[in-house]
Amino acid sequence: MNQIDFTHKLQSLMQQVGISSFKSLSRAAGVSERQILQMRQGKIHKMRLEILMKLSQVLHVSLDELVESFSGSREVVNREQVNSQDLDLRTQVSNLQTEYHRLNNLLQTQQQSLHQEFQQSSIQILESLLLQWPTAAEKAKENPELAAVKIVPLIQKPLDKLLQAWGIEVIAYVGAEIPYDPQQHQLLEGAAKPGDLVQVRYLGYRQGERLLYRAKVSPINNSL
Structure with missing residues (x-):
């Protein structure tokens, strides 16, 4: 059975987003005109997932809608008639989205963990300053004649350790x-x-x- 020419359908989607030519679509999506021709010829099942994702973003349609709209033969295509290749594409998309969310959550967890480790290591280096400085400062207020040279090490030693650690x-x-x-x-x-x-x-x-x-x-x- 002859394949459907999807050119008019693609042009309709392009007009909705203000793209006037297939060359412009190629540039906007970062795909080749040959790949766009495959879509026009109903050969979407032969196209790579990353290409379809780029086109769906530029045309402002979901990947599912894109696959369903440009699949099949002259018969009307609906969800029950989607072939196994199209279903495989959906599965790939679902797996990709799941993996993306997993990696994103993992990255956020790692960032929080690294931030906490950084804070903890810095606090340990500055421990003597955090614990002793408030008391020393209060003593200086009570006794203005207290020699500054006795207080300076409370700041200098933790600072030297921190600079060395970094x-x-x-x-x-x-x-x-x-x-x-x-x-x-x-x-x-x-x-x-x-x-x-x-x-x-x-x-x-x-x-x-x-x-x-x-x-x-x-x-x-x-x-x-």
Whole structure:
């Protein structure tokens, strides 16, 4: 039995979404014109699932509707008459959707788990700061003469551990006199040429090969 020419049906769907030619449909869906010809000839059962999904999205019809509308011979096609190949397509779609939802749920669970692990590891590193800093701060309020040098380690040690855990390195320390490197240093004042001695005023940081913050420096002659 001769196959039905589905060209007019396809053109009708194209008009509804403002696509004027088969070439335009090919470009919009990212499929070849040969694959579109297969659909026009009723050979949808020979087309790959990914091609049908692209066409259904561009034409704004469900995959089921697309398969049913462009299947069969000259006889009227309904759900009871859909051939085994079309049913197989539906099964593939259903399996694909199930797998998508499973992977999406798995990804969300993994993201939550990684986020919780990150928080927990950070909290463990900052444990001494979280537990001791509030008490130290309160003691400082009660006794303004308390030496700051006694409180600084409560902050510095946890911070050093955290930077080490994250692979973050310091670009020279405050007060250090080093050769000026415009790639790693930012002048706060004055002028300097590469290689001139400058003094570090604020720390800079690197993480592996990536520069996070340039160290802020001042020329030696202008430093206070």
